[in-house]
Amino acid sequence: MNSSLSTWVRPLRNPLLIAGIVLLLVVTLFGPVGSLFVDTNKAKVGSAMPDQRPSVEHPLGTDTVGRDILAVVVVGTPLTLRIGLIAGTIGLGIGTLFGFLAGYFGGWVDTVLKGAADVLLTVPGLLFLVVIATTLRGAVSVDMMALVVASLAWMWPTRTIRSQVLTLRERQFVLVARLSGLNGFEIIVRELIPNLLPYLAASFVSAVSAAILASIGLEALGLGPQNQLTLGMTIYWAQYYTSVLRGLWWWWAPPIVIIILTFLGLFLVSMGLDQIANPKLRRAA
């Protein structure tokens, strides 16, 4: 009991992990809390004078089509996170399933699944997504975007989980469990999954960040949801209306700052999880 308690408490002493979680909480709460103080109707086109500098009335100024930027990012942040969470969850789900199947059963199952993951990993995912999104174009919603991105978010989880299952499978305690009569499913749930938790968490984080990265990439190319103001679409419109060259920094900077904070949070969490899983890396940190 003591040892299982320490596995739960120890991660909380990792400063990188804590810093990352705090950052992600701030970004996650920004939308819901912001909408209590900011009128999200001001994110509509023509709700204000265009190209206004930041002022008391518009704390982050307005864009060329008369949207209040603060309202835009309050609306957009949860949408972008939503894409990441949906795609990350699907990616992790498929990846874990494939990883377990490949690692635990081996044989041709392993050859096919690992082969598929390896082949798809060397291909630039964004390009496949471009083809899919080009076809869907005009009809893309935020949730559809998440599904498109999720279709290529499962390969890293598959590889990570597979290689961990491969090493765990040969350990003594798994052998003991098998000898004491547990079946394959029970072994996976009761013996393997608890040992894989840090890796599952790390895979989830990497799947979420890959999904957000892919989605803002598609949006930058103009393949995002045209009518919804995700952070990526906000940057796309800012680019489209050449805001950088006209010095409208208050337009493009806020969404970029939020995206950077999100990636930084995810990055810190994954570094923290990495240190928990591989204690060697903590040296000289």
Added chain:
Amino acid sequence: MTLGYIARRLGVFVIILWLAATVNFIIPRLAPVNPIREKLLQAVSFGGAGKTDMERVVAVYEEKFGLTRPLWQQYITYLQDVARLDFGVSIANFPSAVMDIILRALPWTIGLLLLATLIAFAIGTVLGALVAWPRSPSALNVVLAPLLTLSAIPFYLLGLILVYFLAFSLKWFPLSGGYTLGTIPRMNLAFFLDAAYHSILPALSIILASVGTWAIGMRGMMITGLEEDYITFAEAKGLKGSDIFWKYALRNALLPQTTALALSLGFIVSGAVLVEVVFGYPGVGTVLYRAIQTFDYFVIYGVVMILIFAIGLATLIMDLIYPLLDPRISYQKR
């Protein structure tokens, strides 16, 4: 390296190309509307292109794809065309061949990517090795933190920030483009210098955003490697510190690092495509962006195919030279 290994590796390369071509063939046909017809109708309704032009485009494509034939025949023809690198003609810039448009842009992309990736890889690898090296000054750790922070930022967002500060505010660099507008690209020193000047900012955004990734990977590898017996032995023999660092520790940690480079090529290219868009750099990324803006489907599919081909080829070459770097690897079937 056995013939069997080479054959297997070539097989994977062919499978990747076949997969990419098949996705390019199937996905557009799953769409409820025919994107090409839609595009043609749109062009006619805008009145931008003359009616006769449109008839000619239609004629080219009807003949090209034999759209009335059964699907499997269309598929075979499509694969043959792709194998000959024939991607049809552009809709927006009729009658330019898609391949010509791509070939004009490709040298820019390859030049930018190759330089930026190699510089970032070299700096990051040496830096990561130095950070892990017990005898290096602790000040190095301070450099790592900001670089790691930068590596959490997508290339093209970093590009936007650099454009604003270094090009728009400080006016040190041009705002966009690959060369000064009005000059004609030709092979002389003046043009080369102009192009190099224009590519500093795009390259910088790729380098700054990826050095940290290479450094942190190398650091992990070095830390594990430094505990190996051959390091202790080299120290016991009384070898110079710099010899142990370069010839023993770094040399061995370099191998997994090279694998990581091969694995992340696709990721780097995706990022670079977007960087080109931010800078209006005349490479394939900008071609892709314009094609998406103008619904130029054949250019989109052509760019996707060529980039996947290029990355597949690069990975193939790296895999084939890998045994030269690491003699321990035997390519027996696992």
